[in-house]
Amino acid sequence: MIKNSEFIDKLRSSGLRPTKQRLKICELLFNRDNTFHFTINDLAKNISRQLNEKISLATVYNTVHAFKNKGYLKEISINSDKSYFDTNTTNHHHFFDQDTNELIDCTDDEIETPKIKKNILGKKINSVEVLIKVATDNQNQK
Amino acid sequence: MIKNSEFIDKLRSSGLRPTKQRLKICELLFNRDNTFHFTINDLAKNISRQLNEKISLATVYNTVHAFKNKGYLKEISINSDKSYFDTNTTNHHHFFDQDTNELIDCTDDEIETPKIKKNILGKKINSVEVLIKVATDNQNQK
DNA sequence: TTATACATTATAACAATTCTAAACTATTGA
DNA sequence: TCAATAGTTTAGAATTGTTATAATGTATAA
Ligand SMILES: [Mn+2]
Ligand SMILES: [Mn+2]
Ligand SMILES: [Zn+2]
Ligand SMILES: [Zn+2]
Numbered sequence: 001m002i003k004n005s006e007f008i009d010k011l012r013s014s015g016l017r018p019t020k021q022r023l024k025i026c027e028l029l030f031n032r033d034n035t036f037h038f039t040i041n042d043l044a045k046n047i048s049r050q051l052n053e054k055i056s057l058a059t060v061y062n063t064v065h066a067f068k069n070k071g072y073l074k075e076i077s078i079n080s081d082k083s084y085f086d087t088n089t090t091n092h093h094h095f096f097d098q099d100t101n102e103l104i105d106c107t108d109d110e111i112e113t114p115k116i117k118k119n120i121l122g123k124k125i126n127s128v129e130v131l132i133k134v135a136t137d138n139q140n141q142k
Numbered sequence: 143m144i145k146n147s148e149f150i151d152k153l154r155s156s157g158l159r160p161t162k163q164r165l166k167i168c169e170l171l172f173n174r175d176n177t178f179h180f181t182i183n184d185l186a187k188n189i190s191r192q193l194n195e196k197i198s199l200a201t202v203y204n205t206v207h208a209f210k211n212k213g214y215l216k217e218i219s220i221n222s223d224k225s226y227f228d229t230n231t232t233n234h235h236h237f238f239d240q241d242t243n244e245l246i247d248c249t250d251d252e253i254e255t256p257k258i259k260k261n262i263l264g265k266k267i268n269s270v271e272v273l274i275k276v277a278t279d280n281q282n283q284k
Numbered sequence: 285t286t287a288t289a290c291a292t293t294a295t296a297a298c299a300a301t302t303c304t305a306a307a308c309t310a311t312t313g314a
Numbered sequence: 315t316c317a318a319t320a321g322t323t324t325a326g327a328a329t330t331g332t333t334a335t336a337a338t339g340t341a342t343a344a
Contacts, residue, residue, distance in 0.1 A: 158290095161291065163292070198292055199293095200292075201291080201293075
């Protein structure tokens with residue numbers, strides 16, 4: 001309950017009134033030491049577990065999308081099966097572990113951000129994202 | 143009809159027998175001057191239009207996936223709404239035009255392939271892909 | 285030719301996401 | 315204070331992309 005007023009600000013600035021359900025979503029998303037990646041379903045399940053009561057999926061979708069539109073969350077596309085969201089909204093790159101379906105932030109010592117030498121005429125670059133797919137090397141298992 | 147035997151080879155090596163429907167798919171995918179990006183739905187619509195008869199969506203999905211598994215096609219993830227496929231199977235990067243939802247290959251003079259300085263322990267890098275999202279610059283429209 | 289394997293198709297099943305409309309809650313302003 | 319109003323939650327329906335199924339059709343080979 002430390003940063004309740006922060007959550008209220010986030011909700012209000014996203015055009016949402018602070019309700020019990022939305023504050024719970026905020027707590028799970030933003031009251032953490034580290035940023036993380038999640039799917040809507042993960043999030044909904046965690047909420048249900050912690051609240052000891054169901055929260056409607058529709059509310060989760062709506063709130064997450066409002067935060068995404070405001071820029072408080074980022075959507076990451078790994079495959080077309082489902083959407084991943086990221087509470088790290090800075091420009092950064094990812095490893096995707098194909099064994100575990102886990103998304104891991106790249107740090108600066110792991111990757112050099114690629115340099116764009118020439119852009120499409122008349123367009124503005126909104127983001128440059130690198131996705132590195134990794135998996136256990138089964139080529140030469142002993 | 144120039145490269146019919148090539149198509150038959152592609153199908154056979156993907157474990158599929160060359161049928162009228164599959165050859166038509168091959169023609170649309172591979173009988174071109176330039177590689178391109180498509181969705182399953184685009185492709186199915188083009189086939190139906192050119193054949194003047196419906197082709198089952200299932201056949202399109204099956205054939206495209208067989209080609210993808212064999213490496214004759216690549217799947218690209220832009221968003222989780224739908225899958226994009228690419229007839230350019232070389233390692234390359236993309237611009238995504240958010241105005242038109244168009245995917246455009248990056249050429250070597252447009253981007254420098256990012257350097258991975260450190261990998262996840264015990265994992266093998268399967269792909270490194272850059273996605274550059276661009277859109278019309280509406281900041282300073284006159 | 286006939287048996288067998290394989291292919292196509294329509295349609296059902298499925299999963300993620302979005303929509304809807306009813307019930308509920310908070311806010312406003314007489 | 316309390317009705318009117320605006321906004322919220324919710325269950326469930328609808329939609330969409332994708333995959334599975336099972337019946338029918340076609341090619342191949344003994
Ligand atoms: Mn996929
Ligand atoms: Mn999307
Ligand atoms: Zn991240
Ligand atoms: Zn491409």
